[in-house]
Amino acid sequence: MAGLPILGVEATGVGTQAVLVQDGEVVSRFTEGPMNVLLDPSAFDRLAHLIKESGASAAGLGLAGLHSKREASLLEMQLRAKTGVAAVVADDTEVAQLGAFNGAPGIVVIAHTGSNSFGRDGGGRAARAGGFGHVIGDEGSHYWIGSQALRSAVKSNDGRGQKSLALEQAITSAYGTDLETIMMRVTEQAADPGVISRLAKTVMNLEDPIMKEILDEATDDLVAHVTAIRGQLGHLPVAMYGSIFQHPYIRARFVNATNAVDAVSTPVFGAVILASRPTAGRDMGFKAS
Numbered sequence: 001m002a003g004l005p006i007l008g009v010e011a012t013g014v015g016t017q018a019v020l021v022q023d024g025e026v027v028s029r030f031t032e033g034p035m036n037v038l039l040d041p042s043a044f045d046r047l048a049h050l051i052k053e054s055g056a057s058a059a060g061l062g063l064a065g066l067h068s069k070r071e072a073s074l075l076e077m078q079l080r081a082k083t084g085v086a087a088v089v090a091d092d093t094e095v096a097q098l099g100a101f102n103g104a105p106g107i108v109v110i111a112h113t114g115s116n117s118f119g120r121d122g123g124g125r126a127a128r129a130g131g132f133g134h135v136i137g138d139e140g141s142h143y144w145i146g147s148q149a150l151r152s153a154v155k156s157n158d159g160r161g162q163k164s165l166a167l168e169q170a171i172t173s174a175y176g177t178d179l180e181t182i183m184m185r186v187t188e189q190a191a192d193p194g195v196i197s198r199l200a201k202t203v204m205n206l207e208d209p210i211m212k213e214i215l216d217e218a219t220d221d222l223v224a225h226v227t228a229i230r231g232q233l234g235h236l237p238v239a240m241y242g243s244i245f246q247h248p249y250i251r252a253r254f255v256n257a258t259n260a261v262d263a264v265s266t267p268v269f270g271a272v273i274l275a276s277r278p279t280a281g282r283d284m285g286f287k288a289s
Contacts, residue, residue, distance in 0.1 A: 007056035007085075008271030011035040011047060012064035012092055014113065019268045020054050028054065037075060038065045044075075048082040058086040060275030062095030062267050069284050088275050092267060093118035093131065094284060099270025100239035100263035103277070107229050107236050108263060109222055109254075111244035113197045115141040117225035118285060121233040126285030129228040138193070139221035142244060146199035148214045150186065154179060156210075164210045167203065174202040204247055218244075219253040226258045239263045 005022040016032035030050060035043040051059050061079075066072055072089040079087040093110060097118040100108040107119035115138050116131035130139070138144050153171045155161025157179050168179065175182045189195045203211055226238050238260040245251045245262075254260055 004057035005055055006272050006275050007051060007054045007059040008095070008268040008273075008275065009047070009050070009059065009061045009063075010092055010095060010267040010271060011037070011043075011061065016047075016050075017266075017268050018050060018054065019272065020056060021269075021272050030054065035063075036065050037063055038071070044078070044082075048079060051079065051083045051085050051087065056085055058088075058275045059083075060088050060090070060095065060271035060273070062090050062092040062271050062274070064092045066091035068286050072284065086275070088279050090271075090274055090284065092116075093128065094126070095270035095274055096241055096263070096267040097239075097270065098273045099265045099267050100241055101237070102264045103270075103273045105236055106239055107226055107233075108239045108241055109225050109258075109260070110241050111141050111222055112242035113142050113193055114138040115144070115222065115225070115242075115244075117229060119229040119233050119236055120283075120285075121236060124283055125233055126283040127229045127232040128285040128287075129225045140218040140225075140244065142197040142200035143193045144221075145204060145214055145218050146196040148217075149199060149203040149211065150182070150196065152210050152214070154183065162210055164208055166206055166208050167210055170203055170206055171199065174199055215247075215249055216253070219250050219257075222250075222254055223257045226260075237261070241267075 003023045005020055005027060007018060007020050009018040013034045013036055016035045018030040019026055020028040032050060035047055037043045037047060076087055076089045093116045096110055097108040097120060100106065105120055105122045107117060109117045117129045120126045149167060152161060153168045156164045157168055172178055186195055230236060238258045240254060240260045241263040
């Protein structure tokens with residue numbers, strides 16, 4: 001007898017990926033735009049439509065922006081009522097950890113536009129570190145690296161910091177205008193981390209002592225995620241996920257400090273695992289109720 005089709009979804013502010021799996025085989029894949037169900041009133045209905053149209057009997061969802069088990073439980077109840085499908089809701093870091101270790105214990109450190117981490121031990125205990133957003137957090141991410149590079153370039157330009165003509169020129173070339181105009185643009189679009197995070201790929205490969213210091217600090221911040229979670233859950237294995245770890249220097253330093261390996265699979269497959277397991281009483285790692 002064939003198994004039931006299960007949908008795995010990862011929905012973030014960057015975009016939405018979904019995969020329908022039956023008997024261990026991928027039946028369909030779906031790609032949608034950003035879906036933040038907590039900020040965008042239309043996102044809930046779009047997500048419910050995706051679940052219903054997929055033909056799934058169960059769905060696991062990793063939704064960016066969740067901050068408590070209460071939020072997750074409420075969304076589960078609403079999605080089940082709307083779709084008639086057995087939906088299980090987590091945030092995007094929890095499904096990333098499930099995918100990274102194929103459901104086994106471990107810590108995943110996620111670093112691309114932002115940064116975050118999630119760990120689970122063999123007894124089911126969960127813990128989190130980071131994930132506070134670009135305004136006060138996201139250390140070690142593309143956003144953080146880009147913002148630090150901008151700060152250093154401005155200080156270099158007006159004489160308050162170490163001089164780096166190469167960094168100044170790289171940034172003005174990337175934006176196609178002078179530093180003063182760049183800073184005005186960044187301030188006006190402060191709510192959009194992409195304005196700064198896209199700069200990281202330009203400056204990360206500069207042979208520049210200031211950038212080396214920034215990359216060192218970025219790596220140290222990502223290692224601190226691991227230290228924090230191991231302090232709560234014990235010495236678990238570590239997986240790395242996200243485009244930051246494609247940078248050879250950061251990758252080498254991070255692996256040397258943590259013995260990290262690449263994630264086994266992506267968060268959408270972690271979401272499939274989420275929907276396939278009993279979830280009653282599971283620890284989601286949130287400190288908020």
